[in-house]
Amino acid sequence: MHATPDLFSHPMIAAANFHQLATAFLCAFPTNWLEAGEGRSGGSTVVRLAIDFMSAHVAEPITMTDVANAAFVSTRGLHAAFTRERGETPMQYLRRVRLDAVRADLLAGGADVTVAVVARRWGFAHLPRFAERYRRAFGERPSETLRR
The missing domain is CATH 1.20.5 (Single alpha-helices involved in coiled-coils or other helix-helix interfaces)
Structure with a gap:
């Protein structure tokens, strides 16, 4: 053909x-030039690329492999660079960003807003686990934030 x-x-x-x-x-x-490359912000190119990708896809079901591919490194290289520079794993960072987004939506409130809908919108499918992580992060239950 x-x-x-x-x-x-x-x-x-x-x-x-x-x-x-x-x-x-x-x-x-x-090559390892991305891991060693320093940018103006002092962080490596790998971490900046990873953060940019996660920010652009924060509400989507992305995996560590997706983030590593976007940063042009292996998952192991991404994990090492992120932990070294930010003191947390890429997935911990993504979870924290998502929790912050949930909190902002809950504080904005509205008559038709529910914790479950907001949590799912930001990628939290397992609601009991989400509620526990939210409580640990903010010191209150998501429903308490919504009632404010």
Whole structure:
């Protein structure tokens, strides 16, 4: 089967081909320049890329692998860089950001706002575990925050 040249000029095909080529290149020639690279903020490029990705996808069901891929490192490298620079794992950071978002939504309140809906909106599917983490983070139950 022969592909037409027009097929390869399609933006989605070109982007997929570029991504595959870049991935193959990075696998063939591993580097650690991202881990060592310091930016203006003093943090590594890896951590900045990870935080940017998590911020853009905070309400989505993202995994450690998703974050590591966005930062162009292994999950182990991401975990090490994050822990070294921020004193917490990437998933702890994401959970904290999500808890802050839940708190802001609960404080904003509204007649039709419920703890369950807000928690699920920010990625907390297991409500008892969410409630316990919320209480540990803020010293009160989510329902108490909502009643304010």
